[in-house]
Amino acid sequence: MLIARRAVAAAVLMLAVIAPVARGQVLNQVPGDALVVMTVNDLQQTSGRIGELAKMLGIADMLPPAADPLAAVQLQTGIRDGINKAGDMAIAMFNPAVAGGRSDRAILLLLPVTDYAAFIKNFANAKKDGDLDVVNFPRDPSPTYVANWGRYAALSPSKEMLAKKPGGLALPAVAARELGAKDIAFYANMPEVAKLARDAMGDMRTELTRQIDRNLGMDEANKKYVPLAKVAANHLVDLMEGFLSSTQAAVMGMTISPKGIDCSMVCEFSPASEPGKFAAEVKNTDATLVGGLPAGNYLVYGGAVYDGPAMLKAYDQLVGPMLPELQKLGDDAKPALAALDSIKRLLGSVKDASFGMVAPTGKLGEASLFQGAYVVHGDANAVMKAYRDYMVNQDALMKMVPGNQQLQTTLKQAARTVDGVALDEVVMQYNLNPTNPMEAQMAQFMGMLYGPNGLSAVMGVVNDTTMVYVMGGNDALLKSTITAAKAGGDNLGARAELKSTVASLPQKRIGVYYVSLSGIINTAVRYAQEMGMGVPLQLPADLPPIGITAATERSAMRIDAHVPAVLMQKIGEAAMKLQQQMMGGPGGPGGPGM
Structure with missing residues (x-):
């Protein structure tokens, strides 16, 4: 019609x-x-x-x-x-x-x-x-x-x-x-949506059970995991049904102003429901949430606060129903149980954490594209032990997943000391067969992403309340992260390019994330040029980032985002200029000025 x-x-x-x-x-x-x-x-x-x-x-x-x-x-x-x-x-x-x-x-x-x-x-x-x-x-x-x-x-x-x-x-x-x-x-209108979804939830249970019986039940090596998989599948549907029945309303909205585009997504729950009580228990903060990080050229950065009791309660509700079936598996499930326990201890030990993914500068295939610094505050020694325990059990845990047998994690405790901080070294690699065409192609791709030595990281306790974790970076990033973590200052929160984005977002939040779209584009262009692609594009380095916050409000949880107008304008201008150059327009190849 x-x-x-x-x-x-x-x-x-x-x-x-x-x-x-x-x-x-x-x-x-x-x-x-x-x-x-x-x-x-x-x-x-x-x-x-x-x-x-x-x-x-x-x-x-x-x-x-x-x-x-x-x-x-x-x-x-x-x-x-x-x-x-x-x-x-x-x-x-x-x-x-x-x-x-x-x-x-x-x-x-x-x-x-x-x-x-x-x-x-x-x-x-x-x-x-x-x-x-x-x-x-x-x-x-x-x-x-x-x-x-x-x-x-x-x-x-x-x-x-x-x-x-x-x-x-x-x-x-x-x-x-x-x-x-x-x-x-x-x-x-979630009460009405929930009515419509009830039959679909029942059909989903039936289909998941059928798929588990067909895919795991027919395989002798994996048949023992069928009861666990069915409990997990039913628990997943229970969580979805609980979400639908607990949610009173869901709203997505957007407003345009000369400053940019502001978007929001809000889920409001019944105050008596578990999600509603979780939202009410978790407290927002007006801290910048990027404290302790070193100055640098970041592509993505941000941070969050963690409410230990609320996080542990949520963990028990999410994981608890599966633990009895895991325990029935005996020795086969010990790595999974140990890994889950380390995650629980981690959630209970962290108060807040900040992170930053820096723009890589090395050549493609010689250095990792993913380089980041993390500064964690809380019970640093407990956090360190939880990380170690998880790394030790990670390989065995992954091997419980059919078709994922190739991950190898190497952990060296106290491998070196930098500025008085004892650091563990972690290297994660996939053991791929170079004679297998598909695995050889995957190895080449992984090498482009992480460099020849795989995904590496170092982590260590700076003091009783501070731990650092540096992934894929060089010694300069490591040293600057340790120095900044010791000082405990805020090198990023007062950045000039952040001001307009911060002012357009909720000032009370549990998490904040900034995305330097201009930095990501410039980095991608640099690597494209390195590979021989002529992309004549360069954006200003000081453009404001996209900002995203997560927060609670009464019995509601919300996500807000701000896309600065000047960022969109500069990207649009650069794209138009690039198009003109590619088509031989003014100033481009074959056009006036050449």
């Missing part, structure tokens, strides 16, 4: 670069059994914001309708009169069963109107069907039914949708506030 396609097309065009959530009075008109609702707040304002971003990024030059999405939609649909351009729009989707099993008919579009009669006159051949108006969109012979719901025109390809009574959704507090703060949003 074209009304469904047009509703989605209109939403996509108005989203253009955004996606999610709602506000305003439009939700008061949405029937309470809607599964998912997409809202656009203040049509004209949101359209203008999308248009400004499209112009800044050069999208409007290639796709002119993006300069004014609202006008483009009005032109496409022929809807000019009676629309309240300052109002909010919603698209609601329902259980297909209410529309004869057809999802394309189980849809309701709510458009804000200033004059319902004038709105209907946009359609030349409108007619009446009882209390409903029946209209046709351009190039669509199928009827669309329309009703006047207060200050909204309700449209659907199905009469059944309009037989529903307008009724506000019951929104929990955090979700309601989040919906009111975003330009565009998606709201999932």
Whole structure:
């Protein structure tokens, strides 16, 4: 049905670069059994914001309708009169069963109107069907039914949708506030979604059991793992069912401003549920969470705080049901039990941790592409022992996974001392057969990623509350990490390029992560050039990073992200310049200036 396609097309065009959530009075008109609702707040304002971003990024030059999405939609649909351009729009989707099993008919579009009669006159051949108006969109012979719901025109390809009574959704507090703060949003009515998912969960249990019997039960070497696999599979489904039944609402939203694009995702749980209690127990912090790291050229960096009691409780709920079956396996399961125990001790010993993945500078295949520094605070000696115990059992644990027999971990305790810190050395390699073409190809690929000696790391206790872990880096990175960890300062939190990103994110959080997209692109270009690919692209080194935070709020958990406008602008300009050069445009090969 074209009304469904047009509703989605209109939403996509108005989203253009955004996606999610709602506000305003439009939700008061949405029937309470809607599964998912997409809202656009203040049509004209949101359209203008999308248009400004499209112009800044050069999208409007290639796709002119993006300069004014609202006008483009009005032109496409022929809807000019009676629309309240300052109002909010919603698209609601329902259980297909209410529309004869057809999802394309189980849809309701709510458009804000200033004059319902004038709105209907946009359609030349409108007619009446009882209390409903029946209209046709351009190039669509199928009827669309329309009703006047207060200050909204309700449209659907199905009469059944309009037989529903307008009724506000019951929104929990955090979700309601989040919906009111975003330009565009998606709201999932989780109690209704859970009803629809119940049968699917039962089918999943049956299918997982069948697959386990077929894939493990028919293999003598792995048959002993069948009971454990079935417990794990059922526990997974239990967790999914628990999540669905505990979640009151899920919201994804986005807002555009001159500073950039702000996105959020919120899951709000019942306060009495286990996820809800976990969210309420975990406390946010206003610390930068990147303290203790050395200054450097990082591609990704960040940190998190850990609430020991809450983490241990969550661990027991996740892992506990599988332990009895593991113990029944006797000696075969000892590595797994030991590894799981080390993870539990680690969770109970860490208070906070910061990390940074630095931009590699070595030649491809000679040095690891993955080089990082980690600084962990808590009971450093307990953390160190937990890491050691995990490394010792890692190989045996991996060998329990069918087809994963080739990992070899070498741990040398107190292998060397740097600046008074005794360091363990860890090297992880895959024993691959060079005469096997597939394994030889994998070995070549692993060498490009990690260098000729495999993935290596060193770790050591700096003091009673601080431990460092350096992966794949050189001695300079190791020494600078130890020096910074000893000093305990904050070399990254005050960076100038961070200020705008930090200011656009929640100041209270449990985790924060920064992604230097410009650094990643510049690094990738450098390696491409090293391989003989002529990619004449270089972005400024001081562009602000993308920022991502994780936080709790009452019985909700949320993730927020900020994409700086200047970052998008500079990448867009560089991409356009590169395209011109590749095509022989101004300043490019064969173009003017050459």
